Amino acid sequence: MSCRYLFIILFSFLIQNTGIGQSPRAKHCIYVIGNIADIHHKETYGAHLRQLVESNRQARAIIFNGDFINPEKPFKQEYEGIYTLLDQLKDLPVRIIFIPGDRDWDDNGLNGLEMVQLLEDLVNNGHYLNVEWPIKNGCPGPELITIAEDLKIIAINTQWWNHRYKKPTPETAICGIASDDAFFEEIEDMVEENVMGNLVIAGHFPMSSNGKYGGKFPLKDWLFPIPVLSSMKTAFRQNIGHIYETVNERFEPFKEGMLDLFADHFSLIYTSGHERNIEIIKDDHNVFINSGAPEVGGYVAKTRKTSF
16 A cells, blocks of 8 residues: 555654645655455565655555465465565565464464464565564464654454464463453553554454445345345344454454554554455544555445545
């Protein structure tokens, strides 16, 4: 996503370098890209992204926000595609941050933990000096990343809450934090300690979305191909949800806890992937950015909170 669009909306939330009568100018720029598994020509895409970053002196980081691979395709082909993309971005003076999504966890499957740990090893073993996978071993996070003195990122692994099968717990002793209570205590402390600067929280699943995973559907989904059955299916996705929807019983309690955290603070920016669209939502005093359409976008509704 172009920071030209992002910072027109968010200039009041990020540090400015302006005087009276001047247009706002961003001091920092972060590129957020979800669903890179959907990029068909990664070498070309990476080359264009490199040109964009090199032309922007404010560029500080690229966040690849989950769904790095398509589990329906050969695994070797998919992880080599990650390398192809990173080969175009190596040696850039920005930090490249990987935050996994549900497809990286074996598409919510039985071998999800093993899959995401293997991807972590493969990304780390690529020996790209500007690449990092901050949340280790399938843990939930949060992990604080200092980009600049006045710009911090808190990375969270949203799939830890959504995953139905084996994952780190307090009993496994893999993670320093592996429970809801410990997570919320830690992230609240992180926000309180860093809220005076520019703070970005990044996770794969959206906390607010006007796409299909967020419960918004076009009229045709209610009527076609069979009106009554289509309406029942769409109503289920909107109110109960499959494992991919943000209203599903595993993820929704976590989402509500996070929204309560946002409601207690000002000027927080939450970035996500998952939805195959690009949207910016201003909700009260905070901003939610979904950037999950690197090439082709899907349906997204427009509401009174929609800024882009």
